Amino acid sequence: MKRILYVTGKIPDNNILNDGGDSTVAEFIEALGNQNDLDLLLIRSDVDTIGAVPNVKHIIKIKKDMLCKDNYGKKQASKYEKWINSGEIIAKTIREIESDYDVIIMQHIMCILGLAREDEKILRKTLLLPMFTGQFYIKAGEYVPPIYIQKEKQALSIIKYILSPSMIEKSVLMKEYNVAEKRIVVIPRPIKFPYIHRSRCNKKCTRLLYIGSVRAQKNHIGAICMMNNLIRLNRNIKLLCCGAIQEHSIFESCQKKIHEYGLEEHIEFCGNQSAKALEQIINLCDINISVSNCETFGRGIYEGMAAGLPTVILSRLGHARQSCGISAAPIAATDYADMAQIINTLICDDDAFSNESQKGEILQKELSSRVIFKKMQSTVDSIFDFNE
Structure with missing residues (x-):
């Protein structure tokens, strides 16, 4: 059993699924929370409304709109500048508490933007879930300031372990950010909805x-x-x-x-x-x-x-x-x-x-939860020597 800190701005609640990020944090808590002591570092403007979370021991709260939830889609350049500043605040917080944890999981590349090479103690126990890098925001149709891409590249050059859900993200990390292949593990996301064989049955609509x-x-x-x-x-x-x-x-x-x-x-x-x-x-x-x-x-x-x-x-x-x-x-x-x-x-x-x-x-x-959760746990075990 290890002490894990999970850093995210997403809500781990299956009753409130705003996007895939919410599902991802809920899945990691379910996969790792039973076998380890897991704390959450939550970064949200509405963090005071969030109560206890199953399989989570403690919730550390930073009350700040770091994900720009309150103005999503507006002033996109300002959003990325805010993310850079948020990365600094997250890094400062983690430096104060990192000694309490064996593993730190960061959900979104923004969370690592404030880390530096001098943060070796943090870097060697951090697992990054990039979620959506600047290059993907550009593909999505957004304007991303060059300074944000530069900050991403600096952060990705020092991060040691990355967990990606797909080969396409792995490819972008390697080609656009020059991340070494050996630092990236690919595990797809799990699917929970049951299978039902469908037939047309002459439906009118x-x-x-x-x-x-x-x-x-x-x-x-x-x-x-x-x-x-x-x-x-x-x-x-x-x-x-x-x-x-x-x-x-x-x-x-x-x-x-x-x-x-x-x-x-x-x-x-x-x-x-x-x-x-x-x-x-x-x-x-x-x-x-x-x-x-x-x-x-x-x-x-x-x-x-x-x-x-x-x-x-x-x-x-x-x-x-x-x-x-x-x-x-x-x-x-x-x-x-x-x-x-x-x-x-x-x-x-x-x-x-x-x-x-x-x-x-x-x-x-x-993609069953059983199969993917087992891969998640074994990956964390192998990277951070859980079995020592």
């Missing part, structure tokens, strides 16, 4: 599902454009978009585009959902999609697919077809028109629909 917070990265405008293509092929279609509205300007643009295309009866934004509610929505749907600009893993892709929903993505998310340890892949479309055609074919072809649904059974074996 086909429901599509898109899981993702409303922000630039997820490209909901693209989903609306795809629906405008699909509705010309089949009018008995409805798209359910599940995820927190993190950028209200983008949500407003979506509403305007829906009105422009006359799709009010065909597209619904369901908002933020608990894990239980999301599972219920998944079971109401027939086909899962993603038109995201970029993903480091693509949790929503695999959540729907593992539940048995035939899944169609854009080819720019091709890494979802080549993830480490995952042998089942979604269908890749070249553009919105091609995606619409593929979806219409699935609706009309019972055999094709059934075959795609069966891929979920494969994912259940490869």
